[in-house]
Amino acid sequence: MDFDLSTTLSDAVNGSRMSETEALALFSTRHRDVWKITTAADEKRQNIVGDTVTYVRNQNINVTNLCVNACGFCGFSKKPGDKGIFFHNKEGIEEKARLAKSRGVSEICTVSGLHPSFTAQSYFDIYRWICDAAPGVHLHASNPMEVAYAAKQSHMTTKEVLSQMKAAGLSSMCGTAAEILVQPVRDKICPQKVTVEEWVRIIREAHHLGIPTTATIMYGHCESDRDRVQHLAILRKIQDETFGFTEFVPLSFIHMNTPIFRNGIARAGATGREDILMVAVARLFLDNFKNIQVSWVKEGIKMAQLSLIAGANDLGGTMYEESISKGAGATNTDYLDPAEMQRVAEDLGRTLCRRTTLYKRA
DSSP: OOOOOOHHHHHHHHHOOHHHHHHHHHOOOOTTTHHHHHHHHHHHHHHHHTTEEEEEEEEEOOEEEBSSOOOTTTOOOTTTTTTTBBOHHHHHHHHHHHHHHHHTTTTEEOOOOOOOOOOHHHHHHHHHHHHHHHOOOOOOOHHHHHHHHHHHHHTTTTHHHHHHHHHHTEEEEEEOOOOOOHHHHHHHHTTTTTHHHHHHHHHHHHHTTTEEEEEEEEEESSOHHHHHHHHHHHHHHHHHOOOOEEEEEEEEEOOOHHHHHHTTTOSOOOHHHHHHHHHHHHHHHHHTTTBBOHHHHHHHHHHOOOOTTTOOOEEOOOOOOOOHHOOOOOOOOOOOHHHHHHHHHHHEEEEEEEEEETTBBO
């Protein structure tokens, strides 16, 4: 097919659905044409969500870093006998939830290692403890891997687990554990994790049960541009069917302390060009997503700001106590003051607005 950059960008901004072939061509763009793509993505962002930059006041609670899996991109998980293992009991979880409530957060997010003794009931209990200790705070938790693990441990279906998680207080689910939704890549970087087919099925089940989720991609390791496009196409198709994704969150691979980097399987993360293009191409290709979040935890605040003029409209959360990216080697991950977010937004001529998890004005 003949590819004309200006026509492709104009069509996407004006509402035509971008093809996978066109998206692939955009990912391979170099030189000044990169700025043409980001300009088009920024225009589309403005058309869809306006000039407001949003954020949520949230806190992470990572219950444990002990994990039965050994994902190649993870520097967070520990095995029995390792140094630095932690596991928070009921009292510890409730204390953290009360602290979050006192900080005025509207969301608590919890995703942890797959503890060898966890069952489905473990997750139900944790969610109830958090909700009881922090009433009125939105619980954003779990992901398809945790759901599949809970189901396996307790001989339940994943749909049954999701239904009972919702009854225990789960309000929305993390769309993590997606990494790259291309099975040969998953076989290299996380062979023990849910398959592409399982991830998609569990996400659909959550949406059909009225549990909205985020959508993510982890890029910059050993995937190709074609793999990235295939991943985005899967997300777009699910969104067409369920409209259950609240946002898309590109997660740039943090390489320093990860096995796949140390073993020479992965490269040293994405470049700045790739980070910018991931946001911009996603904005143009994912025409059924309203919100695109940039991860200041993964990219740092300066690259996050640039992403806000490349198609993104959301800065994510204040965070508090981030552990997973820190374990992989990221720095300055624990907390981002809304005052700094406001400085970043106003520097672009934009307005900062606090939101809820489901993108209502807070």
